[in-house]
Amino acid sequence: MVKINQNYKIKMEKITKSFGDFLALDDVTFNLDHGEVHALLGENGAGKSSLMNVLSGIYAPDHGAISIDGKVVKINGPSDARFLGIGMVHQHFRLVKSFNALDNIALTINQTSYYSEKDNLRHKILKKMDEIGFDLDLDSPVGLLSVAEQQRVEILKVLIAGASIIILDEPTAVLTDEESKGLFKIIRFLASSGTSVVLVTHKLKEAKEFSDKISVLRNGKLVDTIIPGKLDDEALIKLIVGEVFAEKPQLSKNFGEEKIVISDLNLHRSNHAIGLTDINFKIREGEIYGIAGVGGNGQAELSTVLMGLTKLNSGSIKLAGYGDITKFRTDQRRKCGLVFIPADRQKYALAGELSVADNYAVAAILRGDLGSWMGVKKLGKQLSTVEAIEEFDIYGVQRLNQNAALLSGGNAQKLVIAREFSSKPSVVIAHSPSRGLDIKAAAFVHRQLLAARDAGAAVLLLSEDLDEIMLLSDTIGVINRGRITAEFASPADRQIIGKAMVN
Amino acid sequence: MSSTSNINKRKGVKLEVRDPMSFTNKFIVLILSIFTGLFISFVILILSGVSGSALWKEFVVYIITSEKNLSSVLIQASPFVVAGLAAAVAFRARFWNIGIEGQMIFGTIAATYIAINDVGPEPTRLLLMFIAAGFGGVFWILLPAFLKIKLDVNEIISTLLMNYIAFNFLLHLLYGSWRDPSTGFPNSEQYDVSEILPLLGWQSLNFSSVIAVFLVIIIFWLFMSSRFGFVLNVLHASSNMARYMGIRVSLVILIVTIVSGFLSGICGFLVSSGIESRMTQSFFIGFGFSGILISFLARDNPIGILVVSLLFATLVIGGQSLQVFYQIPFAMVQLMQAIIVMCVAASEFFIRYRLIFSL
Numbered sequence: 001m002v003k004i005n006q007n008y009k010i011k012m013e014k015i016t017k018s019f020g021d022f023l024a025l026d027d028v029t030f031n032l033d034h035g036e037v038h039a040l041l042g043e044n045g046a047g048k049s050s051l052m053n054v055l056s057g058i059y060a061p062d063h064g065a066i067s068i069d070g071k072v073v074k075i076n077g078p079s080d081a082r083f084l085g086i087g088m089v090h091q092h093f094r095l096v097k098s099f100n101a102l103d104n105i106a107l108t109i110n111q112t113s114y115y116s117e118k119d120n121l122r123h124k125i126l127k128k129m130d131e132i133g134f135d136l137d138l139d140s141p142v143g144l145l146s147v148a149e150q151q152r153v154e155i156l157k158v159l160i161a162g163a164s165i166i167i168l169d170e171p172t173a174v175l176t177d178e179e180s181k182g183l184f185k186i187i188r189f190l191a192s193s194g195t196s197v198v199l200v201t202h203k204l205k206e207a208k209e210f211s212d213k214i215s216v217l218r219n220g221k222l223v224d225t226i227i228p229g230k231l232d233d234e235a236l237i238k239l240i241v242g243e244v245f246a247e248k249p250q251l252s253k254n255f256g257e258e259k260i261v262i263s264d265l266n267l268h269r270s271n272h273a274i275g276l277t278d279i280n281f282k283i284r285e286g287e288i289y290g291i292a293g294v295g296g297n298g299q300a301e302l303s304t305v306l307m308g309l310t311k312l313n314s315g316s317i318k319l320a321g322y323g324d325i326t327k328f329r330t331d332q333r334r335k336c337g338l339v340f341i342p343a344d345r346q347k348y349a350l351a352g353e354l355s356v357a358d359n360y361a362v363a364a365i366l367r368g369d370l371g372s373w374m375g376v377k378k379l380g381k382q383l384s385t386v387e388a389i390e391e392f393d394i395y396g397v398q399r400l401n402q403n404a405a406l407l408s409g410g411n412a413q414k415l416v417i418a419r420e421f422s423s424k425p426s427v428v429i430a431h432s433p434s435r436g437l438d439i440k441a442a443a444f445v446h447r448q449l450l451a452a453r454d455a456g457a458a459v460l461l462l463s464e465d466l467d468e469i470m471l472l473s474d475t476i477g478v479i480n481r482g483r484i485t486a487e488f489a490s491p492a493d494r495q496i497i498g499k500a501m502v503n
Numbered sequence: 504m505s506s507t508s509n510i511n512k513r514k515g516v517k518l519e520v521r522d523p524m525s526f527t528n529k530f531i532v533l534i535l536s537i538f539t540g541l542f543i544s545f546v547i548l549i550l551s552g553v554s555g556s557a558l559w560k561e562f563v564v565y566i567i568t569s570e571k572n573l574s575s576v577l578i579q580a581s582p583f584v585v586a587g588l589a590a591a592v593a594f595r596a597r598f599w600n601i602g603i604e605g606q607m608i609f610g611t612i613a614a615t616y617i618a619i620n621d622v623g624p625e626p627t628r629l630l631l632m633f634i635a636a637g638f639g640g641v642f643w644i645l646l647p648a649f650l651k652i653k654l655d656v657n658e659i660i661s662t663l664l665m666n667y668i669a670f671n672f673l674l675h676l677l678y679g680s681w682r683d684p685s686t687g688f689p690n691s692e693q694y695d696v697s698e699i700l701p702l703l704g705w706q707s708l709n710f711s712s713v714i715a716v717f718l719v720i721i722i723f724w725l726f727m728s729s730r731f732g733f734v735l736n737v738l739h740a741s742s743n744m745a746r747y748m749g750i751r752v753s754l755v756i757l758i759v760t761i762v763s764g765f766l767s768g769i770c771g772f773l774v775s776s777g778i779e780s781r782m783t784q785s786f787f788i789g790f791g792f793s794g795i796l797i798s799f800l801a802r803d804n805p806i807g808i809l810v811v812s813l814l815f816a817t818l819v820i821g822g823q824s825l826q827v828f829y830q831i832p833f834a835m836v837q838l839m840q841a842i843i844v845m846c847v848a849a850s851e852f853f854i855r856y857r858l859i860f861s862l
Contacts, residue, residue, distance in 0.1 A: 077517070309746060331749030340747060348747045351740035358736065362748055365733055375728045403523060 007070060009034045009196045010055070010165060015064035017050055024050040025061070026220040032165065032198060037191045039199045039207035039228075041240055042217035043438030048200045051217065052167050055198075056088040057081035068165075082108075087158025088167040091174075093150050097143030101125075101153045104142055108157050121160075128159055132186055148179040155186070166190065167198045172206060173436065176294055184210045202438060204236060216240055241439055247446060251490055252453060252474045256285030257320055259458035260427050265315035267301055267482075274298050274482045276305065279315070281477055281484060283427070283458035288449065290473025291462045291484075293501055298482035299462040300343065303431045306460070307340045308333045319427070331366070337426030341416055341433045343462075349416040352405030356397050356415065357385040359404045363419050384422075392418040393444065410441030417448050428452050428459045434468060446472055466501070470494060517859040524854050536850035537800070537814075540843030547838070553829050561828075562821040572820060574706035580816035581711040582773045586794025587801065587808035588722050589640075589766035594803055595726065595735040596759040597742070602647065602662030603767045604791030605669035606640035610768025611775045612676065613639030615691050615782040618698040619681065625697040632698060633714075633772060640768020641761050643669060648760035652753045666791070677784055691782040700777045711777035716809075718766065723805040735759070770794070789837070796844050815840065 010032040017025040025047050032038050040048045053059045055066070057075040065072055068084055075081050081088075095104050106114060106121055122138065129136060136152050137145070145153070151171065158166055168187070172180040187210065191197055201207055207214050208228045215225040216239045223239050231239075265279035276298050283289040293299060304310040306317065308330040316326045322336050342348040350359050361381040364370045370384070371377040382400055389397055394414045396407055407415060413433065420428070430449060434442035449472060453459050462479075463469050469476055470492075478486040478500040486500040524532070545558055566572050586603055593600035600606075613635040617623070623631045647665060650656035677689040684692060700710040726732040738745040738755055746752055774786045793815060801807030822836035 307747070329749070329751065330746065331751060334749045342747060347741075348743045351737060351744045354736065354740045358733075362733075362737055362744075365730060366748060366750065368730075371730065373730045376730055376733050378728075406523075 008032060009069065011065075011067045012051070012055065013065050013067075015051065015054055015066075016062045017054060017059055018062055023220050025054070028064075028217070028220070028222045030215060030222060031225075032196050033213075034196060035191050035194045036212040037187055037197045037199060037210060039201060039211035039214045040217065041201065041204070041207050041214055041236075043202065043240060043440065046217040046240075046438075047220040048217055049169065050220075052088065052169065052198065052200055055081070056086055056167060082161055082163075085162060085164040086167070087161055087163030087165065089151070089154045089158060089169065089171060091170040093154050095142045095150060095153060098141050100139050100141055101136060101145070101156070102138045104153055105157050105160050109161050125156060125160060128156065132159075132189055134186070147174045148176075148182070151175070151183070159190075164194070165196045165198070167200065169200045170202070170436075171199070172201070172203065174295075180206065204233060204240075208233075208236075218242060237439070247443055247471055249471050249491070250450060252286050252288065255287050255474075256456060258282050259285045259287075259320050260460075261318040262306070263316050263318070265302075265305060265317075266313045267305055267310065268313050269301075274301070276301050276312070276482045279482075279484055281487070283460060283475075285320075285456045285458055286453055287474045288453050288459040288461055288472050290469040290476045291460065291479050292466055292469045292476055292497055293462075293464065293479035295464040297479050299431060299464070299479060301482070302479070303340065303342065303429050303460075303462055306429055307338060334363075335367075337424070339420040339423075339425040339428055341413075341420055341428070341430040343431040343435060345412055345416050346405075350404045350412055353403055355401040356389075356404050356407070357381055357400040360385045360388055360415060360419050360422075363422055367423065369423075388415075388418040388422065392448075394418065410437045410444075413437060413441065413445060417445060421448065421452060424455065425452060425457050428457050429462075430459065431462045432464060433461070434463075434465070442468075466494065466498060470497075515860075518856045519859055521855060521857050529854060532850050532854055533800075533802075533847060536846040537843055540846035541839075543846070544839040544842050547842075548825070548831070548835065551831065551835075553825060553831060557829065561824045562817060565824070566817055566820065570706050574708045575820050576813065576816045577708055577712050578778060579819050580812045581715040581777065582770045582790050583793055583797060583812035583815050584715040584809055585718055585766055585770040585773060586790045587797035587812055588718055588794075588805060589763045589770060590794045590798035591801070591803040591805065591808060592722065592725075592759055592766065593763035594798055595732075595739055596756055597739060598648075598651065598756055598759055598763070599659045600644065600647075600662050600760070600763050600767075601659055601795070602644065602665045602669075602791070603763075603770070603794050604787045605662070605666035606643045606764050606767030607771030607774070607787040607790060608666075608669040608673050609639040609643040610636035610771035611639070611782050611786065612673065613642075613768065614772045614775065615681070615694075618694045618776075619692055621695075625695075628695075628697045629700065629776070632776060633769065636768040636772035637765040638768065640766070640771065641764040644760045644764030644767070648757055648764075651760075652756055673782075674784065677782070681782070683781075689784060693781045694776060698776060699780050700773070709777055711773040714769070714773065718769070719805045719809050726803075726805060731755075731758070767791070767794075793840065796840060800844065800847055 008031040012028065012030040015025050015028045028047065028051060030051060040051070042048045050059060054061050055075070057078045057080050060076070066075060067073060073084060075084065096107065102118070102122055102125065105125060106118070125138065134152055134156070136149055142150055142153055171183060175183060184206070187197055187199070199207065199211055211228060213225055214228055216223045218240065261282040263280055265276050267276040269275040274297060279302065281289065291299065291302070301310060305312050308328055316324055319325045319336055325333060325336060328336070346352065361370060361384060364384060365376055365381070370380045385400055388394070392414045394411050396411050404412065404415065428449065433449065434445045437445065449459055449461065461469065461472055474490050476488045476490060476492055476497060477484045478497060480501060488497060548558055549555055566576060589603050590600060614632040617628065617632045617635050643665060644662070647658050647661040650661050651658045677691065681691050682688070683690055702709050703712070726735070734750055734755060737748065737750060738752060742752060770790060771787060774790065775782050779786050797808055797811045797815060800811045818836050818839055822833060825831040825835065826833050
């Protein structure tokens with residue numbers, strides 16, 4: 001139900017923000033009511049984060065006015081925003097990992113004395129936790145807490161600081177379904193007690209289910225503000241991407257020989273961390289083998305073991321045409337045609353301070369395709385990068401020597417894929433390849449994986465997104481605590497797979 | 504909210520993160536900060552009693568107008584250049600080689616061994632000394648390199664401590680079997696003519712300058728166009744990505760340490776055979792750490808290292824005159840180096856942030 005109320009909690013009027021030539025926000029007017037949960041939907045780069053960064057004082061808008069409770073305010077920085085009762089829970093948490101929750105919260109509020117007010121603060125936090133039904137260990141280092149618990153620390157941080165407006169940036173990106181449900185219960189509770197909540201998300205489902213209003217941003221413009229339930233999914237997607245768009249499963253038509261055979265892989269890790277236990281599976285040419293599972297159940301370990309980046313304790317990996325490659329180093333495996341799209345592209349797949357051209361050409365240069373050891377062919381490097389940028393539709397490259405760190409998530413991932421597919425791969429290992437990408441970019445990634453498969457590659461897709469697994473996989477394995485606990489041929493039943501993931 | 508209006512009136516200085524700076528702008532900031540450092544140093548020198556006109560004469564006029572002083576600067580600059588290159592090569596792979604001085608000592612010990620035992624025929628003596636010096640330096644970096652690669656021992660500590668071992672071993676030789684038999688002083692006997700780098704025919708300028716320039720060209724090629732240089736760039740920017748792309752990080756570090764150790768050894772050889780004509784107790788003093796500073800100021804760029812080395816050499820030669828004519832302690836030269844480095848380090852701040860004054 002939407003209250004009719006002209007005295008909005010926050011009015012952001014005609015906000016414009018540009019970065020160089022790029023218009024991130026174009027005349028956006030956004031109103032937030034008292035005690036409502038307002039979802040902000042849009043693709044990556046649509047302007048959601050920019051708008052919220054303006055509200056929380058991180059960006060100064062070029063034009064436009066912000067008023068809170070009917071009074072025009074000027075927000076000059078995050079501390080101003082905090083003072084005005086605006087609190088933001090960032091997607092990437094801002095916590096000191098070695099401090100406990102209490103100290104992390106103490107850091108953000110201006111106390112006169114840390115020691116004398118510590119007990120006071122603890123009481124305040126416990127009271128707040130009691131009020132909203134949080135359960136949290138305040139005394140162990142935050143780094144040891146689960147992701148969901150760390151998020152609770154972040155939420156407590158803004159609540160204790162006295163926020164009456166809370167911005168949650170992609171809060172469920174790192175949570176399991178169960179944890180997400182718990183989070184939304186708390187969000188609803190906060191809203192019912194008068195707090196206004198902005199939910200930045202690109203997940204349609206949660207926006208529809210848990211918000212009072214949905215505003216859709218596209219290309220820096222606010223397209224529409226609607227009431228959930230008034231529009232069906234198709235119409236909503238059309239608002240978001242500007243066209244109707246739905247991917248359909250395309251199963252492989254012709255499997256070839258067994259390409260890669262993995263037998264009895266074991267990886268022991270210290271401190272009872274999840275390793276790998278007796279992993280067995282094989283992938284044929286022209287097959288996508290999807291591994292479903294809740295994050296942190298051994299996916300990262302499996303992918304790095306296959307690339308030779310992590311040493312395994314026992315087991316063997318056989319590759320058609322090369323035999324046993326268990327002892328091969330990473331460079332040797334790459335020479336055999338293995339390519340890798342790691343989950344954390346910023347950390348492992350790209351070097352942010354190197355140029356786009358260097359990031360693209362590194363594979364070819366290491367292969368020896370661009371010049372000899374005596375000299376790298378600079379022109380060849382530039383030209384091949386230009387070709388890749390066109391072929392893979394990479395936006396946001398103004399100069400070839402611009403740092404790769406400046407690319408947005410989707411375009412960074414396109415660059416990674418362009419590089420990994422620059423030689424014809426025989427085995428593709430892709431870990432959460434569309435994580436954090438918008439609908440269009442994700443579809444692009446999916447098309448590339450299907451194209452590689454149809455060209456005869458064996459594709460291993462590890463993803464925490466079950467929809468992605470269901471959409472692409474020809475065979476589905478379920479990984480749970482480092483074991484493959486079930487295997488299905490597509491099309492398989494979603495419910496049964498879901499059950500196998502959590503059992 | 505009455506306090507809302509207070510916020511808008513807040514005064515003072517604010518920080519804002521800048522867009523990444525262009526190469527040209529970074530270069531301008533670097534030059535400006537070096538000049539700021541020089542300016543502060545000169546103010547200190549003036550406060551300690553040297554007149555401004557004397558500074559101008561000692562550091563600029565006499566260096567440019569006197570062929571003798573100019574050649575002294577060039578001779579002094581050669582080992583600086585090579586020490587800077589040794590540091591730069593290691594730093595490109597993020598191997599923090601603090602042990603350049605220790606490697607210089609072992610380079611010189613190896614060269615001196617060839618010299619005092621007259622190994623090989625005379626015409627090849629210098630070449631042999633050159634090669635021996637390089638491998639002497641390599642010998643002294645291998646242990647820290649292996650400790651780093653195999654056991655992940657912090658190379659800053661291990662290379663630093665290796666300096667002290669090298670120094671004491673040097674003293675052991677100079678007070679023991681290698682003491683100069685003709686004078687009894689604790690340095691090696693003087694090198695023969697065939698063991699001293701030949702003069703080039705202009706003032707006292709000798710072959711060490713040619714070696715330094717040659718090495719600059721080699722390292723410039725290595726960094727700027729060779730495939731290995733590209734690998735170093737990748738490793739420097741992200742060791743994670745390097746590993747994921749199949750670059751053998753341990754092997755790269757091993758190669759880099761070998762090159763760095765070799766250059767350090769050569770640097771020792773340039774001092775003993777190019778300046779001192781013998782191995783002394785203190786031929787290496789200051790070069791190792793100056794090399795690190797030079798490489799830092801030049802951002803690991805070989806051409807930059809050449810330029811900064813000339814600046815440092817000018818400071819040393821000018822400082823020597825100040826010492827003689829104005830009784831300014833030589834430590835003042837090190838102070839000047841330190842001030843310049845601090846100014847450049849501080850300039851990083853202005854490359855990342857912009858200050859906004861709202862009054």
